[in-house]
Amino acid sequence: MIAQLVKSAADQGVYLYAKEGALHFDLTVAEFPATLKQDIIANKAEIIAFLSHAQSADSESQRPQPGHYPDGCVLSYTQQRFWLLEQMQSGQSQYNMPVALNVEGALELTLVEKVLSTIVARHQILRTVYREQDDEVRQHVLQNSDVTLSFVDLSDCEGEQQQAQLSQCLLEEAQRPFDLTQQLSIRGQYLKLQGTGHTQQGVLLLTLHHIASDGWSMDVLINEFVTLYRAYSAEQVNPLPELALQYADFAVWQRDKMQGGEFEKQLTYWQQALEDAPLAHSLPTQHHRPEVKQTQGAHVTATLPAYVAQQLGEVARQAHLSPFMLMHAVLGVVLSRHSNQSDIVIGTPVANRADEALSPLIGCFVNTLALRLNTCHSTLAEYFAHVRQVHMNAQVNQDVPFEQLIDALNLPRTSSYTPLVQIMLTTNDKFTDGADESSLLNLPDLSLSPLQGSHPAIKFDMEIALNISDKQIETIWNYDVALFDAEFVEQLSEHFNNALIALADMSAQTRSTLPLNRLSILGDKLESYLIDGLNNNAADYPLEQCIHEIFEQQAMQTPDQIAVKFGSKQLTYRELNERANQLAHFLTREYQVTRIPLLACVLSARWK
Incomplete structure (x- = not known):
């Protein structure tokens, strides 16, 4: 009976699973069927027991297992993609991931080297190199884990001259390519600005290659760095627990997992969902697209106040959307209006770390979901339901590696732009996932803080990062300067915020019936000027004349x-x-x- 109930739920778009003794679900339908919900509540304990038993019975075969690979190991799909890109764009730094930290206080450089060496020894992926053998690329782990910090003294300069030299050093280091066949996938540099001891000021720059890291990994790196530095400066032993798995274990598991029927089912979903999707966005560019994708980026930042953020939270709840889904829906409308295109594809990353043993690892686990929106819906309510369905379907089918999807769709490759997805939307991309950064980065006699204005090379045409909280909504528009001008991106940002404000000020009744094409992105002042101001051209004339x-x-x-x-x-x-x-x-x-x-x-x- 319970097995039939679980199957019936799946057939109706409700996927049940047990986690830590509690019942969870994913929906691929707009609403939870009422009758089914009652049946599940009535049999909740039995369902948890059934699912827990089923999951434990085959969990060992479905989870990554630790292994030993003396002859090298297969690459994950993401590693394979980055390796191919390195061969196509040799000497490029597009996939470098630098993080720069302001340093105030007595930073001991020998201690920094010890900390980084410990991290490299702990995470094999950071000392992994890639070599071709028998017409196949395999990853091999180097034994040496020692990290030597390079040092640049800028204390002889002051003011604007020092800032100019600092910017130049940061740029050069961020653009210096890695040799993936020989080098570690991490390096460090310290730039001294002034002072000594407790009055010392400088910048610590850590650069990783994307083949060995992602956004989550950068959080892991910073947290482990602070933890180890605090322990070593107090002459304590390494407090970090041993890792149960290494990234190579994930790569082997992923290759095996992708051979099953579940993978084929998910791949079929994506092939159908993205059939005849536009190859590239239709946003107007202010410059001709280069034959080779450029990496120099700039950014525009905008912030909405607390009352708007809180109102939008209520709008999202009433529409059965997460705040991120709501932002995605509004972004789709703005891009549609500017590109005169109703078929909008926006990418968003997922952590791809469903197994808890993968959470403390450094490595490139992140997967990209290509979310395709149709902005031709009649009403705002219908459009919101469509957006929710797109997200729910994507979450249930998120295991297909983006690289495999591109191959399955047989999309043409070009060096001019990234396949299928050129616009990315992310959320809460910070070291501390919304926690207090100052408390995490403060050390005895030493303070670390993110260096404002330091950004990695841009990988897509446009990357929009959201920081959503009850206190504010911050939007950072990173864009490729080879394609777009700041004025255009500022206009996109303004129109995005205008639409969000319009939603926040709108009554629930109005939202439920509002035609989608009536959602304003112009703002009240400009809209009034265009409708009333420009048409206010009445003039007196002689009535007796023709x-x-x-x-x-x-x-x-x-x-x-x-x-x-x-x-x-x-x-x-x-x-x-x-x-x-x-x-x-x-x-x-x-x-x-x-x-x-x-x-x-x-x-x-x-x-x-």
């Missing part, structure tokens, strides 16, 4: 001013009046036209 008589008077007053323009052609008032008189005389002579209320003229090409 329009042609008034026009003739204007032609006498300003005969040489432009009266009409079309394309590259234009007529002055004198020329237009003369042609009007010629047409009137022709109609009178040839067709005996006299005063009539209305006359229709069909002009041949020679009259145009």
Whole structure:
């Protein structure tokens, strides 16, 4: 009976699973079926027991297992993609991931090297190299884990000169490529700015290659760095627990997992969902797209206040959306309006660390979900339901590696832009996932803080990062300067915020019936100007005169001013009046036209 209930739930779009003794579910339908919900509540304990038993019975075969690979190991799908990109774009730094930290206080550089060496020894992926053998690329782990910190002294400079040299050093280090066949996938550099001991100021720059890291991994790196530095400075032993798995174990498991029927089922979903999707976005670019994707980025930042953030939280709840889904929905509308395209594909990353043993690992686990929105829905409510369905379906089918999906879709490859997804939307991309950064990065006699304005090379055309809380909504628009100008991105940002404010100020009843094309992105002031201001052109005129008589008077007053323009052609008032008189005389002579209320003229090409 319980097995049939679980299967029936899945058939109705409700996927049940047990985790830590509690019952959880994923929906791929707009609402939880009421009758099914009652049945599940009535049999909740039995369902948890059934699912827990089923999960424990095959969990060992479904989870990554620790292994030993003396002859090297297969690459994960993500590693394989980055390796191929390195071969295509040799010497590029597009996939470097630098993080720069302001340092205030007595930073011991030998201690930093010890900490980094411990981290590299702990995470094999950071000392993994890639070598071809027997027509196959395999990953091999180096025995040496020692990290040597490079040092640059900028204390002889001051003010703007020092800032210019600092920016140049950060740029050069961020753009220096890795040799993945020989080098560690991490390096460090310290730039001294001034002072000594407790008054010391500088910048600590850590750079990783994306083949060995992702956003989650950067959090792990910083947290482990602080933990180890605190312990070693107090002459304590390494307090970090042993890792149960290494990244290579995940790579082997992923390859095996992708051979099963569940993978084929998920792949089929994505093939159907993305069939005939646009290869590239249709946003207008201010510069011609280069033949090779460029990596220099810039950013525009905007913030909405607490009352808007809180109102939008309520809007999301009423629409059965998460705040991120709501932001995604609004972004889809803004991009649709600017690109004159209703088929919008936006990428978003997922951690891809379902197994808890993967959580403390450094490595590139992140997967990209290509979320395809249709902005042709009649009402806002219908559109929100569509967005929710897209997200729910994507979450249930998130195991397919993006690299495999691109191959399965047989999309053409180009060096000019990334396949399928050129616009990415992320949320809460911070070291501490919303926690107090200052408390995490403060050390005895030493303070670390993220260096503002330091950004990695941009990998996509546009990367929009959201930081959502009850206190504010911060949006960071990172963009490729080879394609877009700041003014255009600022306009996108303004229109995005305008739409969010409009939603926040809108009543629930209005939202439930509002046509989607009536959601304003212009803001009240600009919309009022366009509708009312530009059309406020009423003028008094003599009621006893006909329009042609008034026009003739204007032609006498300003005969040489432009009266009409079309394309590259234009007529002055004198020329237009003369042609009007010629047409009137022709109609009178040839067709005996006299005063009539209305006359229709069909002009041949020679009259145009």
